[in-house]
Amino acid sequence: MKRLFRGLRGNPPNDSYDAVIIGAGIGGLICANLLARAGLRVLLTEQHYMVGGYCSTFRRNGYTFDAATHFYPLLGNPATITGKLLLDLGITNGWVKMDPVDHFHFPDGSSFAVPADFDEYLKKLKAEFPEEAAALDQFFTEVREVYMLGLLSYFRWRKTERLDRYRHLTVRQALDRHFENRKLKLLLAADCGHWGSPPCRTSFVFDSMLRLSYFLGNYYPRGGSQAFADELALRFEERSGHILMSATVRRILTRNRTATGVEVELGPAHARIVRRVNAGVVVSNADLLSTLDRLLEPTQIDPNDLTSIRRLRPTHPCFLTHIGLKDMPTEVLSDSTGYHWDSWDSDRVATSAFKIFVPTLYEPAMAPPGCHIVIVQKLTDINYEAIEDWPAHKTAVEDYIMNNLERVMPGFSGKVVVKLSASALTSHKFTVNHHGAMLGWEMSPDQLGEHRPALNGLVKNLYFTGHWTQPGGGITPVIVSAMQVARKILGHREAHFADLIFKAEKVSAPEDLVCVA
Numbered sequence: 001m002k003r004l005f006r007g008l009r010g011n012p013p014n015d016s017y018d019a020v021i022i023g024a025g026i027g028g029l030i031c032a033n034l035l036a037r038a039g040l041r042v043l044l045t046e047q048h049y050m051v052g053g054y055c056s057t058f059r060r061n062g063y064t065f066d067a068a069t070h071f072y073p074l075l076g077n078p079a080t081i082t083g084k085l086l087l088d089l090g091i092t093n094g095w096v097k098m099d100p101v102d103h104f105h106f107p108d109g110s111s112f113a114v115p116a117d118f119d120e121y122l123k124k125l126k127a128e129f130p131e132e133a134a135a136l137d138q139f140f141t142e143v144r145e146v147y148m149l150g151l152l153s154y155f156r157w158r159k160t161e162r163l164d165r166y167r168h169l170t171v172r173q174a175l176d177r178h179f180e181n182r183k184l185k186l187l188l189a190a191d192c193g194h195w196g197s198p199p200c201r202t203s204f205v206f207d208s209m210l211r212l213s214y215f216l217g218n219y220y221p222r223g224g225s226q227a228f229a230d231e232l233a234l235r236f237e238e239r240s241g242h243i244l245m246s247a248t249v250r251r252i253l254t255r256n257r258t259a260t261g262v263e264v265e266l267g268p269a270h271a272r273i274v275r276r277v278n279a280g281v282v283v284s285n286a287d288l289l290s291t292l293d294r295l296l297e298p299t300q301i302d303p304n305d306l307t308s309i310r311r312l313r314p315t316h317p318c319f320l321t322h323i324g325l326k327d328m329p330t331e332v333l334s335d336s337t338g339y340h341w342d343s344w345d346s347d348r349v350a351t352s353a354f355k356i357f358v359p360t361l362y363e364p365a366m367a368p369p370g371c372h373i374v375i376v377q378k379l380t381d382i383n384y385e386a387i388e389d390w391p392a393h394k395t396a397v398e399d400y401i402m403n404n405l406e407r408v409m410p411g412f413s414g415k416v417v418v419k420l421s422a423s424a425l426t427s428h429k430f431t432v433n434h435h436g437a438m439l440g441w442e443m444s445p446d447q448l449g450e451h452r453p454a455l456n457g458l459v460k461n462l463y464f465t466g467h468w469t470q471p472g473g474g475i476t477p478v479i480v481s482a483m484q485v486a487r488k489i490l491g492h493r494e495a496h497f498a499d500l501i502f503k504a505e506k507v508s509a510p511e512d513l514v515c516v517a
């Protein structure tokens with residue numbers, strides 16, 4: 001696939017930079033752009049030959065598959081801070097708005113499509129569950145309040161005691177407090193697979209923020225995830241940033257518990273070399289455990305910090321099957337898209353649910369003319385270390401998926417042109433995420449805010465951006481982490497750099513808060 005940006009190619013990096021960023025996931029790419037835009041000399045290193053991390057694509061037989069992410073809430077809406085940030089960074093790649101936002105298929109054969117308009121959604125819910133109408137009003141009043149307070153607390157790092165009565169709640173507890181009807185309870189948690197954890201371990205506050213953000217727009221990137229990530233890399237290069245592809249950082253250099261640079265392995269496979277690069281600050285967008293365990297000398301970190309980080313629970317990995325189809329009727333795919341459940345218990349998300357996504361319904365150019373793509377996502381609750389036979393694991397999950405696709409769309413197998421599956425091992429291989437975790441640490445109440453690893457402070461001049469740090473996992477939180485890291489770094493240098501970036505972010509009236517995430 002032809003890339004938009006050049007990268008340093010055969011040229012060596014400079015001996016020193018103001019900032020070196022490890023990893024070109026969306027966290028690394030956004031942070032790199034913000035620092036370079038403020039005039040810093042920045043080196044971005046990526047171990048893979050593509051940028052984007054979980055927001056990349058790959059191509060087979062003329063079909064272009066998103067490797068992982070496909071819902072990009074808010075990014076196409078310039079009235080939101082993240083949507084506006086992309087415009088300010090010069091991202092011109094278009095966004096296709098999804099409406100309906102999602103579809104759910106229940107064990108009794110019924111289904112529900114979530115409209116993109118909130119009032120319509122609530123009306124539809126009340127029409128289907130009239131006996132729960134009052135409870136629905138109360139629930140969504142709470143969701144709105146929690147959304148505002150959650151943004152303030154988790155996304156703006158501001159103390160608000162008003163959140164204290166909701167902070168500890170899981171999605172499961174919030175739903176049980178309000179509702180009796182088991183179908184409604186499943187419906188309101190039916191998309192919980194995107195949290196990488198069951199509702200009994202997922203924060204009600206975070207879930208409320210995502211739930212409402214869909215009604216400010218949920219998008220698919222024009223041209224797929226890679227087009228978005230590549231354009232971020234291109235804009236960074238235009239800001240004089242340096243990108244090293246296929247370059248693995250092996251060590252973060254330190255002196256007196258202060259990060260001073262990196263040791264990076266680069267060059268063609270047959271002639272890898274190691275270079276030292278000095279840096280004023282180092283930002284790691286890589287998996288936090290590998291950053292702490294493999295890139296830093298153990299003597300540089302307080303052992304208590306390491307112990308408490310190792311105790312955190314990562315999200316489940318997500319198994320994916322990518323399928324290119326020929327002669328598949330579009331209506332059949334439209335009717336089948338979304339989450340399919342064979343249990344009424346949403347906590348069984350890793351065993352009793354899977355999701356069908358059809359990117360060609362939003363961007364036909366991802367497949368040859370008239371053809372379609374189906375991507376199936378299935379959370380897996382596995383003991384990663386205990387799996388010895390990964391090919392057998394892959395075959396077993398893929399068979400489960402293919403049997404279900406044939407059940408949902410009879411004749412499906414006969415339309416398949418190309419089929420590939422990706423296990424937790426594949427996710428780990430391409431992104432180095434610990435055990436192939438989908439969104440870093442679980443977004444459970446006990447792992448958010450001050451209980452989640454901070455953006456900095458473990459080692460001086462070392463920062464973290466991405467889903468293993470605050471505020472959490474998913475594209476919007478990752479972008480917010482990058483903005484906050486840039487703010488901290490630039491704030492430490494010269495105040496006016498910080499102003500350049502964040503003046504757009506100042507909010508005064510509470511209603512402005514809808515623009516925050």
Ligand SMILES: Cc1cc2nc3c(=O)[nH]c(=O)nc-3n(C[C@H](O)[C@H](O)[C@H](O)COP(=O)(O)OP(=O)(O)OC[C@H]3O[C@@H](n4cnc5c(N)ncnc54)[C@H](O)[C@@H]3O)c2cc1C
Nearest residue numbers: 023025026027047053054068070071249286466467474475
């Ligand atoms: C299957 C799946 C579906 C998802 N769907 C959605 C969705 O629809 N919407 C949503 O909002 N979120 C979704 N997510 C979550 C979302 O994709 C992630 O939370 C987000 O992309 C993480 O971004 P990141 O920048 O933190 O890290 P990553 O994307 O993990 O990027 C980290 C980068 O660092 C590089 N790296 C690691 N170690 C080194 C090293 N030593 N040297 C150099 N480079 C290194 C890696 O190669 C990688 O490119 C999904 C995740 C998965 C797995």
